Amino acid sequence: MNPLNGTAHTGPTEPGLPVSPKCRGSWLPYWLLFLGKFLRHGRQIASFVPSSMWLARAVVHGIDFSRTATVVELGAGTGPITAALLRQAPPSCRCVIIERDPDFCRRLRDRFPQADVVEADATDLDSLLKKRGIETVDHFLCGLPLPSFTTEDRDRVLGCVLRRLKPDGTFRQLTHMPWVYQRMYRRYFEEVRFRLVLRNLPPAGFYICRPRLTAQ
Numbered sequence: 001m002n003p004l005n006g007t008a009h010t011g012p013t014e015p016g017l018p019v020s021p022k023c024r025g026s027w028l029p030y031w032l033l034f035l036g037k038f039l040r041h042g043r044q045i046a047s048f049v050p051s052s053m054w055l056a057r058a059v060v061h062g063i064d065f066s067r068t069a070t071v072v073e074l075g076a077g078t079g080p081i082t083a084a085l086l087r088q089a090p091p092s093c094r095c096v097i098i099e100r101d102p103d104f105c106r107r108l109r110d111r112f113p114q115a116d117v118v119e120a121d122a123t124d125l126d127s128l129l130k131k132r133g134i135e136t137v138d139h140f141l142c143g144l145p146l147p148s149f150t151t152e153d154r155d156r157v158l159g160c161v162l163r164r165l166k167p168d169g170t171f172r173q174l175t176h177m178p179w180v181y182q183r184m185y186r187r188y189f190e191e192v193r194f195r196l197v198l199r200n201l202p203p204a205g206f207y208i209c210r211p212r213l214t215a216q
């Protein structure tokens with residue numbers, strides 16, 4: 001168990017998820033691998049610990065999987081959000097997990113052998129989806145540090161999200177800086193709401209962005 005954030009540890013005992021034999025062995029705990037990456041790559045990782053299970057559950061909460069055909073996760077890291085997603089998603093729901101770091105991808109594949117883990121830069125999102133024949137996406141779950149992307153790269157990612165997102169779909173963006181970037185996301189989405197999750201270190205949250213206003 002991650003002593004800081006309550007997330008599962010080295011991987012092989014995800015409740016409710018298949019166990020890969022490759023998971024057994026002397027692994028660095030996820031949180032230690034994550035911390036090492038943060039110390040080496042800083043802004044590209046943007047957090048010193050993976051999201052807590054409470055934050056992960058909150059991000060997935062409210063998705064109606066009986067009406068969801070495709071979910072795309074961007075910037076999966078060691079997979080806390082992936083775990084919450086795959087625990088809920090039925091086999092009929094296509095989940096595409098995109099992560100740039102090769103060590104994280106290896107861990108993700110070992111931890112979630114059933115998942116479509118794509119080692120790629122999220123700025124190539126359009127061609128990644130095209131290659132997979134994915135025209136529309138119901139929900140995007142995003143851990144990318146978008147505020148530290150160049151404007152051009154951010155426009156590329158969010159432009160693609162807006163073209164592919166279903167009208168009643170959501171783009172859910174993690175953040176460790178509650179409310180700070182609300183205005184930035186409002187430039188792209190009609191509706192942006194923020195949910196704070198205190199059970200995370202540091203306290204964090206996520207924006208739920210929609211291409212259209214809802215009547216909530």
Ligand SMILES: C[S@@+](CC[C@H](N)C(=O)[O-])C[C@H]1O[C@@H](n2cnc3c(N)ncnc32)[C@H](O)[C@@H]1O
Pocket residue numbers: 044045046047049050051074075076077078079080081098099100101104120121122123142143144145174
């Ligand atoms: C803040 S971490 C989030 C990790 C995980 N989702 C979590 O909640 O713990 C950001 C992740 O985005 C990945 N990332 C950053 N830039 C990326 C890019 N351009 N394309 C794909 N992944 C990227 C990093 O490697 C890192 O794993």
